[in-house]
Amino acid sequence: MAYQIDTYLKDFSSYVEDLGVVPFYAEMLTVFINAFIFILLIALLDKLLKKLIVEAFKVFSNKTKTSFDDFLVLTNFPRYIGHIIPLAIFKWFFVELLEDYPTTLYWLLKIFDLYVILLILKIIRSLLRTSRDYFQTKQQFHDKPLQSYLQVTMLFLWGIGIFFFILELFDKNAMNFVLQLGAASAVILLIFKDTILGFVASIQVSINDIVRIGDWITFSKYGADGTVTEINLATVKVQNFDMTYTTIPTYSLISDSFQNWRGMQESGGRRIKRSVFIKQNSVKFLTESDLKELKRIQLVAPYIEHMEKEVLRTNKKQGVDQSLAINGLNQTNLGVFRKYIDAYLYENPAINKDLFLMVRHLPPTAQGIPLEIFCFSTDKRWENYEHIQADIFDHVIAAVPFFGLEIFEEPSSKDITSFLTQKNQSKE
Numbered sequence: 001m002a003y004q005i006d007t008y009l010k011d012f013s014s015y016v017e018d019l020g021v022v023p024f025y026a027e028m029l030t031v032f033i034n035a036f037i038f039i040l041l042i043a044l045l046d047k048l049l050k051k052l053i054v055e056a057f058k059v060f061s062n063k064t065k066t067s068f069d070d071f072l073v074l075t076n077f078p079r080y081i082g083h084i085i086p087l088a089i090f091k092w093f094f095v096e097l098l099e100d101y102p103t104t105l106y107w108l109l110k111i112f113d114l115y116v117i118l119l120i121l122k123i124i125r126s127l128l129r130t131s132r133d134y135f136q137t138k139q140q141f142h143d144k145p146l147q148s149y150l151q152v153t154m155l156f157l158w159g160i161g162i163f164f165f166i167l168e169l170f171d172k173n174a175m176n177f178v179l180q181l182g183a184a185s186a187v188i189l190l191i192f193k194d195t196i197l198g199f200v201a202s203i204q205v206s207i208n209d210i211v212r213i214g215d216w217i218t219f220s221k222y223g224a225d226g227t228v229t230e231i232n233l234a235t236v237k238v239q240n241f242d243m244t245y246t247t248i249p250t251y252s253l254i255s256d257s258f259q260n261w262r263g264m265q266e267s268g269g270r271r272i273k274r275s276v277f278i279k280q281n282s283v284k285f286l287t288e289s290d291l292k293e294l295k296r297i298q299l300v301a302p303y304i305e306h307m308e309k310e311v312l313r314t315n316k317k318q319g320v321d322q323s324l325a326i327n328g329l330n331q332t333n334l335g336v337f338r339k340y341i342d343a344y345l346y347e348n349p350a351i352n353k354d355l356f357l358m359v360r361h362l363p364p365t366a367q368g369i370p371l372e373i374f375c376f377s378t379d380k381r382w383e384n385y386e387h388i389q390a391d392i393f394d395h396v397i398a399a400v401p402f403f404g405l406e407i408f409e410e411p412s413s414k415d416i417t418s419f420l421t422q423k424n425q426s427k428e
Contacts, residue, residue, distance in 0.1 A: 038093055042086050050082035071133045077126040083119055087112070113168050121161045128153055151233035152202050155195070194251075198233045201251040210253055211236065211260060219258040222248045241382075269352035269376030270385050276396060277368040282406040283334045285325035290333070290404070297402065299343040300336055307331055337403040338371065341396060345375055350388045352376045368408035 057078040061069035072078065091112055132150050135141040205211055211228055217238065218225045226240035235247040252258075264270055286294070291308065295301045311329045314320075320328030341359045345351050355376040362370035373396070377388045400407055 038090075042090050045089070046083060046086040049085055050079050053082040054078045067137060068130065068134045071130040072126070074133070075126040075129045077123065077130060080119060080123045080126055087116065087119075110168060114165060117161055117164050117168070121157060124157055125154060147230060147232045149202075149206065152199060155199060155233065194234070197251040198249070201254050202231075202233055204254050205231065205250065212262070216261040216265065217258055218261070219246075219248055219252075219256075221256055221258075222246055222252070224248055224258075265380060267355075267376075267380075269355050269378055270380040272373060272375050272377055272385075272389050272392065274389065274393065275362060275370035275372040276393070276400070277365070277408040278334060278371055278400070279368050279406040279408050280364060282404065283332060283369070284404065285330045285332055286336065287325070291331065294336060294403070297340065299347065300340040303339045303343070304331070304336060333403045333405055334369070334371075337400070337405060340399065340403070341371075341373065344395065344399075345373070345392070348392070350377055350379065350391075352378045367410075 054073065057069065057073050061073060091109070095109075128150050132146045135146055211217060211231065213228055213231060215228045216226065217228060219238070224238040224240065224246040226238050226246070228236060229239050229245075230237035231250070234250060236250055236253060238246045238248060240246055291304055295304055308331075311331065315322055315328040318328060322328060338359050338361075342357075345357055345359070346353060351357065352375075357375040360372050360374065362372050364370075373392065377385050379385060379388060397407060
């Protein structure tokens with residue numbers, strides 16, 4: 001075949017010389033004309049092969065059950081594969097055509113090799129994108145930062161590609177080039193600092209499972225409070241509860257502190273931790289008539305009856321003078337109210353009884369005694385959680401007066417006006 005091409009080129013050159021062209025120019029014209037014709041043929045062949053391969057892939061993918069080959073078509077994998085045969089023919093022909101022009105052939109082959117490196121990178125990128133899109137259709141990979149994995153891998157491959165580009169373009173020895181690259185590493189680290197930090201952060205976030213797509217995170221520094229929708233090499237995208245988006249640098253996930261609510265989402269309940277402030281001067285010992293009235297409250301009646309027996313037994317044993325309530329053991333309205341809330345929570349079907357449940361006093365403040373409710377709702381969805389919490393405190397606030405207690409509130413302008421009016425009336 002090579003002999004036939006050589007004979008054809010000589011015959012073509014002789015034909016051009018017969019037309020009166022100087023031998024040197026006749027040879028040049030032979031090369032350019034045939035190169036031009038061959039490039040046109042290769043371009044047509046390339047276009048035809050790409051179309052045939054793409055259509056063949058589509059037919060094949062329609063017959064298979066897996067969707068992987070469908071994603072191969074979408075990421076242009078068949079188009080890139082279609083370049084391989086025309087490129088092989090292109091190289092073979094020009095090696096024969098430019099055999100007598102070593103300098104031109106040398107640079108042409110360099111351009112060819114550079115394009116081959118680029119084509120290989122595109123084929124690998126297509127395969128990686130196909131894998132990402134395919135795995136995103138699987139339930140077990142929905143919360144994995146596949147985009148970040150893709151970017152990290154492609155960054156590494158592009159680095160290798162650039163390395164071979166330089167070696168090919170400048171005919172450098174690989175070892176010498178690595179040594180020179182090491183000398184310039186300080187400059188490279190400075191230029192690509194953010195990319196390198198993002199690269200390291202992406203690996204740590206993925207390996208340590210710090211954040212997943214779908215996690216609810218709160219990052220006060222960047223005003224983010226919502227669901228993670230995307231994790232890539234440079235940024236993490238968060239959709240906030242007001243439907244706005246916040247982008248967070250990936251590196252900040254390992255350098256700064258933030259709150260990930262995944263533990264709550266995966267647990268058996270969502271925490272309720274809120275207080276009501278009781279006026280301290282409304283707390284008192286309960287008399288027999290008070291206790292008799294409170295026994296009408298079904299949830300707390302068993303506790304009151306049990307404590308009455310305990311108070312009587314203890315005070316009798318110690319010989320306590322019960323003419324004063326402060327002597328010995330006695331029940332208070334705040335203590336009974338606390339036990340009532342505790343019983344109310346245990347009876348509430350919206351509260352998870354298997355998780356921690358407690359009603360407690362916090363240290364007194366200028367606003368009164370904080371009575372804190374600490375428990376977990378069974379429904380973790382935000383809207384339902386807020387409804388459950390509101391229902392509990394609606395009931396607690398409404399129940400306070402039944403125990404002779406008062407809730408503290410800062411005086412309003414109306415309270416001050418009423419006070420001044422009463423004061424003026426008393427003077428009159």
